[in-house]
Amino acid sequence: MSAPASTPAAPTELQSVWLVAEREIGSKLRSKVFVISSAILILAALASVLWGGFAAASAGDGVAVAVTSQTEAATRGVDGLDVTVADSVDDATALVRDGTVEAALVPDDSTSFGYRVLADDSAPTEVVELLSQTPPVELLDPAGATDGLLRYFVALGFGIVFLMAASTFGSTIASSVVEEKQTRIVEILISAIPVRALLAGKVVGNTVLAMAQIVALAAVASVGLSVTGQTEVLTGLGAPLVWFGVFFFFGFVLLAALFAAAGAMVSRQEDIGATTSPLTILIMAPYFLVIFFNDNPVVLSVMSYVPFSAPVAMPLRLYLGQAQWWEPLISLAVLVATCAGAIWVGARIYRNSLLRMGARVKLAEALRG
Structure with missing residues (x-):
């Protein structure tokens, strides 16, 4: 069974x-x-x-920077920069703050360059690399926001x-x-x-x-x-x-x-x-x-x-x-x-x-x- x-x-x-x-x-x-x-x-x-x-990479042919009449000569002959001539240092600073330009070259007799770079929240590496010399960089908003x-x-x-x-x-x-x-x-x-x-x-x-x-x-x-x-x-x-x-x-x-x-x-x-x-x-x-x-x-x-x-x-x-x-x-x-x-x-x-x-x-x- x-x-x-x-x-x-x-x-x-x-x-x-x-x-x-x-x-x-x-x-x-x-x-x-x-x-x-x-x-x-x-x-x-x-x-x-x-x-x-790709859009970010192709946006514009040059890096936007502002200069004054005293610092304009520093950007002559430099490829890759889209230069805007401001009437004064205050105007150049305002262009940086509102995002119109990435950086600004303003007069500074205390340096050997005769100018310094203003930026908003981070050092403008691309701008500095394009210049023949490396000037001092001053950040307007060091804490910075994304x-x-x-x-x-x-x-x-x-x-x-x-x-x-x-x-x-x-x-x-x-x-x-x-x-x-x-x-x-x-x-x-x-x-x-x-x-x-x-x-x-x-x-x-x-x-x-x-x-x-x-x-x-x-x-x-x-x-x-x-x-x-x-x-x-x-x-x-x-x-x-x-x-x-x-x-x-x-x-x-x-x-x-x-x-x-x-x-x-x-x-x-x-x-x-x-x-x-x-x-x-x-x-x-x-x-x-x-x-x-x-x-x-x-x-x-x-x-x-x-x-x-x-x-x-x-x-x-x-x-x-x-x-x-x-x-x-x-x-x-x-x-x-x-x-x-x-x-x-x-x-x-x-x-x-x-x-x-x-x-x-x-x-x-x-x-x-």
């Missing part, structure tokens, strides 16, 4: 989480829409970096990446939960694995994909900046990019748990907007605030400690040199604590709403269970 067939052991909770994560990752990678949209995003990022670099246009594009880049990744994957998570409820697949799934493992697997799978996109975009930006010779920009972006990845990870996990909970509260795709719209606003707010207030240190400081905007504001402040070394650590601690709370709330709503069919589950009911 043959022995009865042994029943396969049920997967552990960790195995269940990974099985769901694999399912989420596999379904996205098999989706042509996801693959094509990701490729377009990466190519667009590369094109924008290359275009910006170039306004570059600051705007860095803020725009951080904001767009966070907005697109969080909104795309967040809405995908919510739609996936609703689809499983509509098709009753969720009833089969939770009969085999715990509800918390199902939620964790969805969050883990989409987080892996989102972080892969972030790494790819960072690599593309680094290659583009290197190819176009923007080494100074690349050096300045190094640490802020790493911090952006860390902040994005916890910020995305926070939002992913809430999006999954929002999806569990409805039973039809048509109703999903009612529960996800508040989360969409929380994602869009940092993008617009950082764009509008990228030159306002007070607003950026406040935003860098608000969990939903910290992934964008704090890396930007680090790039601008406005944050002390300890500030990102405190901001990250606040974000991690908020992330833990959001996971707890999201898991409770998800568990209490997942099998509720029909009308939308009210938030108070989902929290009470």
